[in-house]
Amino acid sequence: xxxxxxxxxxxxxxxxxxxxxxxxxxxxxxxxxxxxxxxxxxxxxxxxxxxxxxxxxxxxxxxxxxxxxxxxxxxxxxxxxxxxxxxxxxxxxxxxxxxxxxxxxxxxxxxxxxxxxxxxxxxxxxxxxxxxxxxxxxxxxxxxxxxxxxxxxxxxxxxxxxxxxxxxxxxxxxxxxxxxxxxxxxxxxxxxxxxxxxxxxxxxxxxxxxxxxxxxxxxxxxxxxxxxxxxxxxxxxxxxxxxxxxxxxxxxxxxxxxxxxxxxxxxxxxxxxxxxxxxxxxxxxxxxxxxxxxxxxxxxxxxxxxxxxxxxxxxxxxxxxxxxxxxxxxxxxxxxxxxxxxxxxxxxxxxxxxxxxxxxxxxxxxxxxxxxxxxxxxxxxxxxxxxxxxxxxxxxxxxxxxxxxxxxxxxxxxxxxxxxxxxxxxxxxxxxxxxxxxxxxxxxxxxxxxxxxxxxxxxxxxxxxxxxxxxxxxxxxxxxxxxxxxxxxxxxxxxxxxxxxxxxxxx
Amino acid sequence: xxxxxxxxxxxxxxxxxxxxxxxxxxxxxxxxxxxxxxxxxxxxxxxxxxxxxxxxxxxxxxxxxxxxxxxxxxxxxxxxxxxxxxxxxxxxxxxxxxxxxxxxxxxxxxxxxxxxxxxxxxxxxxxxxxxxx
Numbered sequence: 001x002x003x004x005x006x007x008x009x010x011x012x013x014x015x016x017x018x019x020x021x022x023x024x025x026x027x028x029x030x031x032x033x034x035x036x037x038x039x040x041x042x043x044x045x046x047x048x049x050x051x052x053x054x055x056x057x058x059x060x061x062x063x064x065x066x067x068x069x070x071x072x073x074x075x076x077x078x079x080x081x082x083x084x085x086x087x088x089x090x091x092x093x094x095x096x097x098x099x100x101x102x103x104x105x106x107x108x109x110x111x112x113x114x115x116x117x118x119x120x121x122x123x124x125x126x127x128x129x130x131x132x133x134x135x136x137x138x139x140x141x142x143x144x145x146x147x148x149x150x151x152x153x154x155x156x157x158x159x160x161x162x163x164x165x166x167x168x169x170x171x172x173x174x175x176x177x178x179x180x181x182x183x184x185x186x187x188x189x190x191x192x193x194x195x196x197x198x199x200x201x202x203x204x205x206x207x208x209x210x211x212x213x214x215x216x217x218x219x220x221x222x223x224x225x226x227x228x229x230x231x232x233x234x235x236x237x238x239x240x241x242x243x244x245x246x247x248x249x250x251x252x253x254x255x256x257x258x259x260x261x262x263x264x265x266x267x268x269x270x271x272x273x274x275x276x277x278x279x280x281x282x283x284x285x286x287x288x289x290x291x292x293x294x295x296x297x298x299x300x301x302x303x304x305x306x307x308x309x310x311x312x313x314x315x316x317x318x319x320x321x322x323x324x325x326x327x328x329x330x331x332x333x334x335x336x337x338x339x340x341x342x343x344x345x346x347x348x349x350x351x352x353x354x355x356x357x358x359x360x361x362x363x364x365x366x367x368x369x370x371x372x373x374x375x376x377x378x379x380x381x382x383x384x385x386x387x388x389x390x391x392x393x394x395x396x397x398x399x400x401x402x403x404x405x406x407x408x409x410x411x412x413x414x415x416x417x418x419x420x421x422x423x424x425x426x427x428x429x430x431x432x433x434x435x436x437x438x439x440x441x442x443x444x445x446x447x448x449x450x451x452x453x454x455x456x457x458x459x460x461x462x463x464x465x466x467x468x469x470x471x472x473x474x475x476x477x478x479x480x481x482x483x484x485x486x487x488x489x490x491x492x493x494x495x496x497x498x499x500x501x502x503x504x505x506x507x
Numbered sequence: 508x509x510x511x512x513x514x515x516x517x518x519x520x521x522x523x524x525x526x527x528x529x530x531x532x533x534x535x536x537x538x539x540x541x542x543x544x545x546x547x548x549x550x551x552x553x554x555x556x557x558x559x560x561x562x563x564x565x566x567x568x569x570x571x572x573x574x575x576x577x578x579x580x581x582x583x584x585x586x587x588x589x590x591x592x593x594x595x596x597x598x599x600x601x602x603x604x605x606x607x608x609x610x611x612x613x614x615x616x617x618x619x620x621x622x623x624x625x626x627x628x629x630x631x632x633x634x635x636x637x638x639x640x
Contacts, residue, residue: 037605040596053605164540165597191540192597192604221600229600242542243576244534244553245599251554265539302539348595348609352544359586359614398614401582402543428578429538474538474578 003336004097007105008048014098014105020051020199022058022218025065026211031219032057039196042108042343043334045382051195054219056227062187062215063233066158069212070185074155078133081181085130088205089123095204096120101335102200103169108343108384109297110334121463122173125481128465129181132483146500152493155183156235159489160228162221162249163198164240165191165345166300166405172198174480175238180213182489187215187234189225193346221245232256236489239263240302243474261478261488263302263471265403266431269424270294270305270460271414271446273437274313277321283458287436290460291318292325294409295341295388300349302475303432305460307400308390308411309423315413322390322411323369329388331374341407343383350384353406356399357389365393365410395423403429417442421449430472434460453479508624510587510631511563511573517592517610518567521547524602525568530638531602533565533590535575535583535612541598545573545590545610548602555635564636565590572636580631586614587621 005012019036021028036050052058073081092099099122100114109118141149161175172188179186190198195218202216217224229237230252239249240263253260276287294305310318334342344350350373357371370389375381388407391399399410414420424433424446433452437443447455453470456462463469463481470479478488513521525531530550536542546553550572558577565571573590575583595609603610617625 037596166540220597220605222602223605226600241540241599242536242538242544243579244536244546245541246538248546248548248553248600263539265537265542300540346596348544348593348598348611351593351595351609351611355611355613356543362614362616396582398583398586403538404543405540428582 003333004101004111006335007101012101014102014200016049016102016105016196016200018049020049020196020218022052022054022062023202023214023216024062025068025215026206026209029061031055037192037220041105042345042384043105044379045347045384048105049196052218054217054224058217058219059187059224059227059231062217063158063231065212066185066187066215067233069210070155070157073185073210073213074157074183076183078136081183082130082133084208085126085177085181087208089126089130091205091208092119092123092126092201096123098204099169099197099201102197104334104342106194106197107165107168108334108345110339110342112337112339113297115337118167118170121465122170125173125177125465129177132486133181136486146498148497148499150495150497152495153182153486153490154493156489156491157184158187158234159184159236159238160187160189160231160234162189162225162229162237162239162241163191165193166297166302168194168197169201171240176214178485179489182486184489185213185215187217187228189217189228192218192220230255234258236260246476262476263480264474264476265302266429266452266471266475267307267401267403267427268303268305268432268434268452269307269309269427269450270434271309271420271424271436272311272314272318273420273439273442274311275438276436277314277317278438283438286458288321288325290434290436291322291409292329293460295326295329295407296461298341298344298386299407300345300405301461303454303461304403304405305432305434306404306409307395308409309414309420310411311420312413312415319368319392319411326369326388326390331385331388332376333380341388343385344406345384347384349405350386353386353404353408356402356404356406356408360391360393360397360399360410363393363397363399365391365397365399368392368411395426401427417446421446425451428473429475431475432456508621508628509563510625511565511590512587513565513567513590514592517590518565520592520603520606520608521565521567521571523606528602530569531571533571533573533610534559535562535573535579535588536599537576537579543612544598545612546599546601547610548600557634559633561632561634561636562588570638577633585617585622587617589613
């Protein structure tokens with residue numbers, strides 16, 4: 001496969017507008033104050049479009065549009081909503097490369113990941129929730145011969161969704177698909193680091209959605225996110241991000257007595273028991289790839305396997321093989337389909353990763369490979385690239401305890417099963433984990449003993465719809481990626497009905 | 508012996524933000540995306556919990572209290588933190604992002620002498636700081 005042309009060049013598969021407004025009531029609406037912010041591509045560091053810098057007035061307009069649309073949308077037949085979700089999926093599939101290149105240009109991730117993972121998963125997500133919706137049933141309970149309790153699923157109404165920048169389209173779809181299936185109108189606030197690709201998506205599907213069902217308000221968290229999250233006109237807020245903002249969003253929600261779902265990241269252990277090296281075979285190869293998954297999406301994944309726990313008896317041999325695998329990661333132009341690792345999403349993200357490389361070294365961790373910023377030269381020399389890095393250290397170091405959100409794995413050893421579980425659970429977080437063993441009993445027990453919402457067992461970084469995803473401990477509240485999400489976006493209506501003509505006899 | 512400090516550039520930005528938004532606080536975040544970065548809010552906007560640790564009151568504007576979650580502190584206690592600022596785009600609801608900047612926490616290990624001094628001084632205060640106290 002070739003290198004895709006940069007957006008803006010004549011042979012590019014996608015071209016961005018020079019300016020993006022908000023989406024309100026099915027129209028593109030300029031921000032009230034007429035202000036815009038510049039949006040650079042992390043691939044080159046150069047601005048390629050400007051985006052609406054909204055504030056509370058724009059949020060109110062979006063709320064007006066959503067409230068106007070929500071009642072009719074919530075009463076559409078499930079079949080009708082499911083058809084729309086399926087049509088959105090079909091439209092995305094027909095434009096897969098357009099969306100994939102847009103995503104790569106906005107975020108910096110290698111296009112082979114956008115083509116093979118981000119966009120296909122997003123497409124499947126709409127189809128999954130179309131299917132879930134068709135299959136969803138209410139229930140009835142026979143209380144006695146003449147009394148029946150009916151349980152209906154009703155939408156919440158208007159919901160707010162605040163989207164992160166690491167998978168701008170996929171994370172938006174993880175939230176949009178269940179919310180729309182459940183019959184809600186949505187106000188989406190994309191991350192200000194990656195506001196453009198979702199507009200390419202919206203432009204492709206806008207004719208399929210009734211006006212006001214999906215509204216998109218751009219801007220900074222403090223100016224647009226806060227009035228949205230603290231509004232008393234939303235029935236729920238869903239947020240993916242970090243812990244302090246998560247606390248602030250819960251605080252706002254408490255003032256309005258509305259539910260939240262939060263996905264707040266982690267520091268996921270990836271545990272390799274000694275039998276992974278017992279044979280030099282496909283399984284060993286897969287396990288080593290599983291280790292190297294820390295570099296997927298430049299490490300900008302909430303479940304990045306950023307703590308490698310390797311059994312003492314194989315530690316040196318495993319680390320040597322892991323380093324070879326890591327050094328083979330091809331870093332380069334994200335638009336080249338051979339590139340395995342692209343650019344970090346923003347300058348401040350780059351700076352934060354570099355600050356962690358500093359503290360890792362200062363704490364005495366050994367740099368096994370990498371450890372520096374990468375200058376790829378040419379048109380990429382302004383890009384935000386970091387070498388894939390392996391540190392060797394101990395679990396009490398800062399690089400083992402905080403999410404770096406870069407292509408950095410911190411490796412330590414464990415003596416036996418109990419030691420592995422103790423180290424794995426010695427963290428504030430509990431989003432993801434990996435367990436690698438040829439012994440199914442060991443793998444099963446480890447999976448149950450690790451305090452995390454998702455334990456990949458003899459695999460890593462798979463995100464299929466129909467496998468629930470979410471955090472234990474400080475990693476969040478609620479689940480995504482599963483039909484149970486419909487419950488997160490619906491409320492239960494109980495009709496308690498008497499079919500008896502007789503009075504109860506109290507009065 | 509201070510647990511936290513502020514660079515001149517970050518202090519200058521805190522002065523500007525204080526002029527625009529009133530008294531401020533900083534809270535060290537953790538976790539995903541913009542985690543591991545400090546968040547800057549108008550004081551009173553963010554509810555400081557009884558278990559939040561006051562790392563210090565930064566010498567900027569009229570003093571900017573800098574907190575970290577109590578559990579997170581346990582893992583960070585051996586490091587000195589300096590609030591710096593870099594060009595950046597976005598980060599939660601933090602106040603500086605529309606200005607085109609992002610606060611950044613830089614870290615270094617405490618020296619043995621500093622660790623002894625901190626030990627002698629006892630555990631850091633928890634809960635909300637007030638300028639009158």
